[in-house]
Amino acid sequence: MAETLVVDDGVNDRAEAGLAKDAAKAAERVGLKADSIVIRGGKPLVGRVDVRGAKNLATKAMVAALLGKTPSILQDVPQISEISIVTKMLEAYGVAVTSPEDGVLVLDPKNVERAHFAQIDALAGSSRIPILFCGPLLHALGEALIPDLGGCRIGDRPIDFHLDALRAFGAIVDKSYEGIRITAPNGLTGANIELPYPSVGATEQVLLAAVRAKGVTELKNAAIEPEIMDLIAILQKMGAIIWMEPNRTIFIEGVETLHGYSHRAIFDRNEAASWASAALATHGDIFVAGAKQQELMTFLNVFRKVGGAFDVREDGIRFWHPGGPLKPVQVETDVHPGFMTDWQQPLIVALTQAEGISVVHETVYENRLGFTEALVEMGADIVVHTDGLESVTRRVPRRKLEQAAVITGPTKLHAADVRVPDLRGGFSYLIAALAAEGTSTVSNLGLISRGYEHFVDKLTALGADFDLV
Numbered sequence: 001m002a003e004t005l006v007v008d009d010g011v012n013d014r015a016e017a018g019l020a021k022d023a024a025k026a027a028e029r030v031g032l033k034a035d036s037i038v039i040r041g042g043k044p045l046v047g048r049v050d051v052r053g054a055k056n057l058a059t060k061a062m063v064a065a066l067l068g069k070t071p072s073i074l075q076d077v078p079q080i081s082e083i084s085i086v087t088k089m090l091e092a093y094g095v096a097v098t099s100p101e102d103g104v105l106v107l108d109p110k111n112v113e114r115a116h117f118a119q120i121d122a123l124a125g126s127s128r129i130p131i132l133f134c135g136p137l138l139h140a141l142g143e144a145l146i147p148d149l150g151g152c153r154i155g156d157r158p159i160d161f162h163l164d165a166l167r168a169f170g171a172i173v174d175k176s177y178e179g180i181r182i183t184a185p186n187g188l189t190g191a192n193i194e195l196p197y198p199s200v201g202a203t204e205q206v207l208l209a210a211v212r213a214k215g216v217t218e219l220k221n222a223a224i225e226p227e228i229m230d231l232i233a234i235l236q237k238m239g240a241i242i243w244m245e246p247n248r249t250i251f252i253e254g255v256e257t258l259h260g261y262s263h264r265a266i267f268d269r270n271e272a273a274s275w276a277s278a279a280l281a282t283h284g285d286i287f288v289a290g291a292k293q294q295e296l297m298t299f300l301n302v303f304r305k306v307g308g309a310f311d312v313r314e315d316g317i318r319f320w321h322p323g324g325p326l327k328p329v330q331v332e333t334d335v336h337p338g339f340m341t342d343w344q345q346p347l348i349v350a351l352t353q354a355e356g357i358s359v360v361h362e363t364v365y366e367n368r369l370g371f372t373e374a375l376v377e378m379g380a381d382i383v384v385h386t387d388g389l390e391s392v393t394r395r396v397p398r399r400k401l402e403q404a405a406v407i408t409g410p411t412k413l414h415a416a417d418v419r420v421p422d423l424r425g426g427f428s429y430l431i432a433a434l435a436a437e438g439t440s441t442v443s444n445l446g447l448i449s450r451g452y453e454h455f456v457d458k459l460t461a462l463g464a465d466f467d468l469v
């Protein structure tokens with residue numbers, strides 16, 4: 001029996017216990033009754049999975065509903081624990097959230113009120129979304145209290161861009177022992193903001209604050225991920241005036257009132273890319289229903305270069321291993337339209353099977369290659385260069401970020417017992433265990449339910465051989 005591996009991302013025992021607690025809470029939120037999955041690997045995953053709305057859009061669309069005077073309807077909402085956290089947070093603020101049918105949420109903000117901080121604090125511990133409540137709450141209540149933020153432990157994940165942007169709108173930010181208290185006694189006023197880096201969250205922060213601020217906001221160096229474009233589409237449906245110029249500049253003309261929206265969330269391209277990598281690593285064949293080509297173009301190019309096959313259809317994309325050797329690649333994570341940081345973790349598992357040396361440069365988060373330690377224990381040949389390999393431009397100012405993983409393949413993966421360190425790393429461990437010969441145990445399973453809907457049922461549908469414990 002292999003030894004249990006603790007992936008040491010530089011976190012201590014307390015953080016390990018925190019991860020286990022987060023995993024248990026997340027599992028409970030989606031009714032997952034197991035902490036671990038015992039996988040008998042070495043079999044290809046074959047079949048169909050359905051991918052619904054993106055975690056990284058749906059959660060923000062729910063927050064946007066706070067800005068409207070009338071109820072909003074969001075469709076294709078996945079059953080993942082992040083959605084249940086945001087639902088509870090909205091309820092704590094007096095928003096009535098109902099689900100008339102599977103995948104549909106009706107969000108009625110007509111009784112928005114101050115929530116008890118303890119209520120929010122208890123919910124927020126495992127999510128990044130609370131920081132995005134600032135703008136809508138400042139407009140509705142003149143005040144927002146933000147607890148310590150959670151989310152995946154993949155780096156420091158500071159919120160300085162968010163707070164600087166809020167200050168530019170005229171908000172006052174006070175740090176207290178409880179968290180951060182943000183007030184706007186004179187309301188918010190449109191501002192000229194240039195982000196030091198095209199941060200997804202900070203761009204959303206500016207959008208959600210600017211749509212009802214007085215005057216025009218100019219946001220330079222904005223993130224333009226498809227999920228952000230979908231959020232802009234939602235805000236426009238609500239009555240907002242937003243336009244874009246080349247070079248990542250977004251203009252927002254504030255309006256007095258917004259109303260509710262009806263919107264189908266953009267598909268989860270991170271989940272789609274994860275199943276694609278699973279097909280490749282297990283010599284499988286997976287049809288990802290709901291996946292679309294345009295938002296995945298950069299991923300599809302890399303998938304093809306590695307030697308994966310895909311077929312774009314009306315209702316989804318089929319991904320498979322066409323046989324023969326896989327080829328090594330050089331990948332550098334980047335903001336859209338570059339190769340997403342969320343795609344590299346599942347892909348690295350497939351790259352352990354490529355013939356030759358692949359290099360993955362992680363330029364977005366400083367700690368997103370730590371998960372590879374467990375893959376090494378499973379037989380992969382991966383060396384992480386924590387200072388990077390060459391002079392990749394530093395995209396996030398003031399911080400040392402570049403890490404590079406050098407993956408030499410092909411190496412046979414063997415079974416191990418591993419603990420999920422974060423959402424995408426966790427899915428990668430599932431893929432590795434499915435590809436490996438022998439019986440592996442993957443624990444802290446709940447963390448995967450933060451972003452992968454019904455993943456256990458999907459594994460069953462794809463013919464995986466496992467037990468939940």
Ligand code: EPU
Binds near residue numbers: 157199202223
């Ligand atoms: N950053 C700062 N200061 C800030 C904000 C960000 O230094 O105030 C840094 C971050 O520490 C990071 C970089 O900027 O090094 C990029 O962060 P960004 O703000 O773009 O990311 P995010 O909004 O926190 C979202 C997704 C992530 C995804 C990234 C990059 C959500 C809830 N999360 O995070 O998704 O990796 O954008 O595209 O939308 C995931 O789904 O597993 C996940 C981590």
